Amino acid sequence: MPYQPIKFYQTGSFAVGNRLLDPEQRSVQSDSERGNSLNSGHRACQGCGEALGARYAIDSVMKATDRQMIAVNATGCLEVFSTPFPETSWQIPWLHSLFGNAPAVATGVAAAMRAKGRTDVRVVGQGGDGGTVDIGFACLSGMFERNDDVLYICYDNEAYMNTGVQRSGATPPAVRTATTQAVGPEPGNAFGQGKNVPLIAMAHEIPYVATATVADLRDLEYKARRAMDFRGARYLHILVPCPLGWGSASCDTIRVARLATESGLFPVFEAERGEVTSATPIRHRVPVEDYMRLQARYAHLFRPVRRTETIARIQAAADRNISRFGLVKEEKTTVKRIVPGQSPATGQAVG
Amino acid sequence: MLKQIEGSRAVAEALALCRPEVICAYPITPQTHIVEALSATVKRGELGRCEFINVESEFAAMSVAIGASAAGARAYTATASQGLLYMSEAVYNAAGLGLPIVMTVANRAIGAPINIWNDHSDSMSQRDAGWIQLYAETSQEALDLHIQAFRIAEELSVPVMVCMDGFILTHACERADIPTQQQVDDFLPRYEPRQVLDPAEPVSIGAMVGPEAFTEVRYLAQARQLQALELIPAVAAEFERGFGRDSGGLLRPYRLDDAETVVIALGSVQGTIKDVVDELRDGQGMKIGVLGIISFRPFPFEAVRAALAGASRVIAIERALAPGSGGIVTGDIRSALLARPLPVSPVIAGLGGRAVTSASLRNLLTDGHADALEPLTFLDLNTELVDGELARTRQARRSGPAAENMLRDMGAVASRVG
Numbered sequence: 001m002p003y004q005p006i007k008f009y010q011t012g013s014f015a016v017g018n019r020l021l022d023p024e025q026r027s028v029q030s031d032s033e034r035g036n037s038l039n040s041g042h043r044a045c046q047g048c049g050e051a052l053g054a055r056y057a058i059d060s061v062m063k064a065t066d067r068q069m070i071a072v073n074a075t076g077c078l079e080v081f082s083t084p085f086p087e088t089s090w091q092i093p094w095l096h097s098l099f100g101n102a103p104a105v106a107t108g109v110a111a112a113m114r115a116k117g118r119t120d121v122r123v124v125g126q127g128g129d130g131g132t133v134d135i136g137f138a139c140l141s142g143m144f145e146r147n148d149d150v151l152y153i154c155y156d157n158e159a160y161m162n163t164g165v166q167r168s169g170a171t172p173p174a175v176r177t178a179t180t181q182a183v184g185p186e187p188g189n190a191f192g193q194g195k196n197v198p199l200i201a202m203a204h205e206i207p208y209v210a211t212a213t214v215a216d217l218r219d220l221e222y223k224a225r226r227a228m229d230f231r232g233a234r235y236l237h238i239l240v241p242c243p244l245g246w247g248s249a250s251c252d253t254i255r256v257a258r259l260a261t262e263s264g265l266f267p268v269f270e271a272e273r274g275e276v277t278s279a280t281p282i283r284h285r286v287p288v289e290d291y292m293r294l295q296a297r298y299a300h301l302f303r304p305v306r307r308t309e310t311i312a313r314i315q316a317a318a319d320r321n322i323s324r325f326g327l328v329k330e331e332k333t334t335v336k337r338i339v340p341g342q343s344p345a346t347g348q349a350v351g
Numbered sequence: 352m353l354k355q356i357e358g359s360r361a362v363a364e365a366l367a368l369c370r371p372e373v374i375c376a377y378p379i380t381p382q383t384h385i386v387e388a389l390s391a392t393v394k395r396g397e398l399g400r401c402e403f404i405n406v407e408s409e410f411a412a413m414s415v416a417i418g419a420s421a422a423g424a425r426a427y428t429a430t431a432s433q434g435l436l437y438m439s440e441a442v443y444n445a446a447g448l449g450l451p452i453v454m455t456v457a458n459r460a461i462g463a464p465i466n467i468w469n470d471h472s473d474s475m476s477q478r479d480a481g482w483i484q485l486y487a488e489t490s491q492e493a494l495d496l497h498i499q500a501f502r503i504a505e506e507l508s509v510p511v512m513v514c515m516d517g518f519i520l521t522h523a524c525e526r527a528d529i530p531t532q533q534q535v536d537d538f539l540p541r542y543e544p545r546q547v548l549d550p551a552e553p554v555s556i557g558a559m560v561g562p563e564a565f566t567e568v569r570y571l572a573q574a575r576q577l578q579a580l581e582l583i584p585a586v587a588a589e590f591e592r593g594f595g596r597d598s599g600g601l602l603r604p605y606r607l608d609d610a611e612t613v614v615i616a617l618g619s620v621q622g623t624i625k626d627v628v629d630e631l632r633d634g635q636g637m638k639i640g641v642l643g644i645i646s647f648r649p650f651p652f653e654a655v656r657a658a659l660a661g662a663s664r665v666i667a668i669e670r671a672l673a674p675g676s677g678g679i680v681t682g683d684i685r686s687a688l689l690a691r692p693l694p695v696s697p698v699i700a701g702l703g704g705r706a707v708t709s710a711s712l713r714n715l716l717t718d719g720h721a722d723a724l725e726p727l728t729f730l731d732l733n734t735e736l737v738d739g740e741l742a743r744t745r746q747a748r749r750s751g752p753a754a755e756n757m758l759r760d761m762g763a764v765a766s767r768v769g
Contacts (some may be wrong), residue, residue: 070548072418073557083558093548095421096557097444101414104406108373108418108426109548111402115372115424121550139414142407 016218028060028221035062035091037071042089043081047250049214049240049257050078050128050155056217057153057238058124060224062092065122070095070109074102074127074136077162077242078155100135102127103143106150114149122228126153129170130160133197137169140197140235144204147232153224154197154235157242165245169195172265173317174310175297177245182300191313198271201235205274208234212268214241215258219280223270239266247296259291264318267325279325288315352529358490358520359384361527362455365494367392368535369453369501371427373402373419375412379434380467381517382457386429409434413441413452420450421556423547425501427452431517432459435473439480442510446481446572448557449545451504451511453497454482458618458670459517460703464754468704469517471617471670474647475679481572483511483579484648486617488603490515490525495598496645498530499586501539506582508545509575514647516619518704530594538593576649583646601651603643604658606632610640612720613659615684616668617644620700620707624668627712637720644680655687665695666719668707672699677727694722700730736760 004025009016018030028034037058044051061069070093073079079096082089097105106125113121125143127136132154143150159177160166166179173191176182180189201209207230212220220238227234241248241256248256260266261280265288268280289311292298301307322328354361363385366374374393376386393403402419406412409430416426430438435456445452456474460466474484483503487493493515500511515521546556560568580601587599605625607613614624621643631637642658644651659665665688669678676682678697685695696719701707711731718724736757743750750756 068550070422070550080559083555085558085560085564088555088558090555091553093550093553094555095418095548096555097414097417097421097448098440101410101417101441104411104414105418105421107404107406107411108375108415108420108424109422110418111373111404111415112419112422112424112426115400115402115419116422117400138407139411142411145407146404 027218028063028225029056029217031063035059035067037062037090037092038082039089039091041087043084044077045242045244045250047243047253048077048081049242049253050157051081052217052253053155053214053220053238053240054078054126054153056214056220057224057236058092060221061122061124061151061228064225064228065120067092068121069093069124070113070121071124071126072097072102072106072109074125074131075099075162076128076131077157078126078128080162099131101139102131102136103150103152104139106152107143107146107148110149122151123149124151124153126155128161129154129156129158130168132156133169133195141200141204144201144206144233144235147206149231149233151224151227151234151236154237155240156237157240157245159242159245161242161245170197172314174301174314176300177297187300188297198235198237198269201237202271202274202276204233206233206235207231207273209237209271210235210269211237211239211266213239213257213261213266215254215261216268216280219268226270245297247299248294252294256291256294259286259294262286263288263291264322264327265291265314267321267327269325276325279327281329282322282327285322285328288318352531354527354529355524356490356527356529357384357522357524358493358515358527359457359522360388361490361494361529362497362515363388363392364529365497365535366427367398368530368532369498369539370398370425371401372424373404373416373426375404375406375415375426375428377406377409377412377430377434379409379431381459381469381521382429382431382434382455384521385455385457409438410441413438413445413454416452416454417441417445417448417450420445420452420544421448421546421548423542423544423549425505425542426450427454429455429457431457432461432467432473435477436461439477442477442482443480445510447568449508451501451508451542453500453504453511453513455497456512456514457517457521458514466703467517469519469670470702470704471514472672472702474512474514475671477512478648478679481509482648483509483576483583483646485511485513485583485599485645486647487513487515487520488619488621488643488645490520490523491527491596492598493520494527494529495590495594495596498535498539499590499599501542502586503579503582505542507575507578509579514618519619528596534593538590579646580649580651599645601646601654602658603645605641605643607640607642607658607661609638609661611638611663612666612716613640613642613662613664614666614668614716614719615642615644615680617647617680618670620668620670623707623709624712627709627716630709630713631716631720637717639716639720647680650683650687652683652687655684656690659688659693662693664719664722665693666716666724667695667697668700669697670701672702696724696726696728698724698728698730705731
């Protein structure tokens with residue numbers, strides 16, 4: 001794709017003013033003809049990362065498919081806040097069946113499209129982390145293994161937020177939830193082995209796996225669009241901070257998501273057929289503490305006594321991500337060249 | 352065309368004639384032969400673009416069917432026993448969403464103890480799921496009911512479960528008349544969904560409904576079942592015109608004229624019951640008849656009442672047990688008879704594949720005709736065995752696993768190591 005050199009971008013986020021770009025290089029959201037897949041009026045909380053992530057991801061898929069798409073939603077916040085009877089915010093054909101079956105229902109929709117010769121219609125399954133990494137996990141793995149033509153998007157807010165912030169398989173260690181309370185000698189969630197579904201998805205060797213956050217929305221748009229370049233099973237895992245569950249300020253959703261990546265706790269990468277093809281480098285590395293201090297779910301690690309050892313274990317996990325995915329370059333780079341139309345993270349073209 | 356054919360294969364041939372578009376399969380005995388046959392049919396390309404999907408669980412099987420049906424495809428799956436229970440959440444969901452999925456249940460017991468043989472515990476457990484439940488007496492009827500099931504399901508937007516006795520029907524080779532493609536095409540029109548996921552007309556399906564309208568949604572489920580009471584006999588009548596066979600409908604009465612004792616049953620056990628009834632009528636002049644229930648959901652209360660108008664007593668042969676209550680069908684029969692109560696004797700029979708023999712039935716029906724049955728009868732119960740186990744549990748706290756204890760009492764091989 002030809003690109004257009006530009007001179008100005010926001011130093012904090014790499015955001016480029018769309019007016020400085022040619023129309024075809026602009027973001028999906030800046031397009032007055034954008035799909036508005038998740039329209040205004042829904043009941044999400046202030047600062048909801050999931051609502052933001054879903055609109056950007058699905059609008060991007062709508063654009064990539066010329067609106068020839070169907071979405072299947074697991075039970076959860078996104079489902080509940082978007083479709084309170086008798087209203088719906090969805091501007092796309094949308095089906096909600098159950099909590100644990102969205103990947104399988106999406107498989108069924110895709111099968112029906114093939115049976116009807118409508119392979120132009122693409123299928124997206126989506127759900128929160130509970131519906132994806134826990135109760136829907138078997139259906140997700142089955143869909144991957146069969147390589148069904150479905151993009152599954154997990155909006156990960158690291159707990160069961162819809163039912164009132166209970167621990168899920170995606171809840172990080174030491175975090176306070178309603179079922180891992182900040183009491184006792186080891187307050188908060190236990191240190192388990194973790195359940196890294198992007199890596200598990202890669203182990204299925206499906207065509208495309210990517211992670212993203214709501215802190216880098218151009219990258220998120222790019223990855224949703226890029227996923228539609230492939231046929232077969234694809235997985236997009238988006239970190240979406242939840243002000244209610246994380247105890248962060250509604251105005252800090254983007255900041256918290258950015259600190260998750262800049263600390264190394266949430267690596268942002270792409271993989272094809274089981275191999276990592278790109279990882280977004282950290283530009284301003286921060287200690288995990290900077291990320292944790294904005295969230296009340298970690299407050300018990302700092303008050304009344306500082307739990308240095310616990311914080312160090314979390315820092316070690318972030319350091320491991322950084323070395324594993326090569327998130328910090330050896331040489332000191334001060335300015336990264338920004339090419340509009342390409343993901344600043346990956347250099348890949350952005351739709 | 353007449354064939355000597357296994358029940359499962361006969362059903363698979365009928366299903367292929369129904370031109371399904373998405374078939375989901377997960378193996379569980381004894382339904383497996385049906386989807387195995389269909390997988391070959393699809394693989395040979397005989398069903399056009401039909402998708403055959405090997406899923407990772409029964410929960411996924413029903414979920415794939417839900418997605419396919421909501422996207423406007425004719426969807427089919429088959430299951431049994433534990434598989435039906437494992438998909439139960441999706442079974443209810445399919446009905447709630449009004450998706451006309453057709454599913455075969457090859458009836459099998461539910462564990463523990465694990466048991467692969469026939470009874471009706473599985474489908475009876477889904478009695479209130481909102482599906483229509485039709486029970487086949489023979490392989491021929493199972494085959495015919497599947498063709499009728501798509502018609503009924505799609506006309507009403509209600510899923511239909513065709514229940515056929517595991518092994519007894521699924522694995523037995525019998526004569527079956529396989530219809531022609533033309534006959535089925537004339538009978539079963541293309542599926543025109545009431546609601547469909549279509550990018551040209553985006554709709555949201557499966558929204559949350561609160562107290563303001565939930566009762567009304569459930570009322571419509573009841574209303575559709577009542578419509579099915581009208582539709583099922585009409586479809587059976589049309590089927591008879593097109594295929595030349597009396598198959599399906601709500602009930603199957605047999606020698607009910609002047610019958611004082613009426614035996615009510617579902618499924619394949621009716622064959623043996625009819626033989627015994629013939630014997631008792633023709634040999635001893637006993638006024639006894641049989642009322643087979645094909646449509647268990649919706650339950651045909653009025654038709655049952657009318658069929659029992661001249662009866663003095665009812666014996667209900669139940670192939671499932673509701674522990675703490677007794678017979679499941681008995682409750683519905685008693686409801687049907689509220690205006691003119693009759694004694695209804697529930698008989699739990701044929702659990703976990705125990706043969707319901709004509710010798711046992713002869714004694715049972717003779718006792719029943721003489722009003723000599725207990726309030727709840729377990730046909731051919733080995734009382735010595737259960738008394739022994741009950742005594743054991745009274746004697747020692749750690750009395751051990753009941754099923755294994757009884758197997759040991761019976762001298763079953765390998766029930767004790769060492």
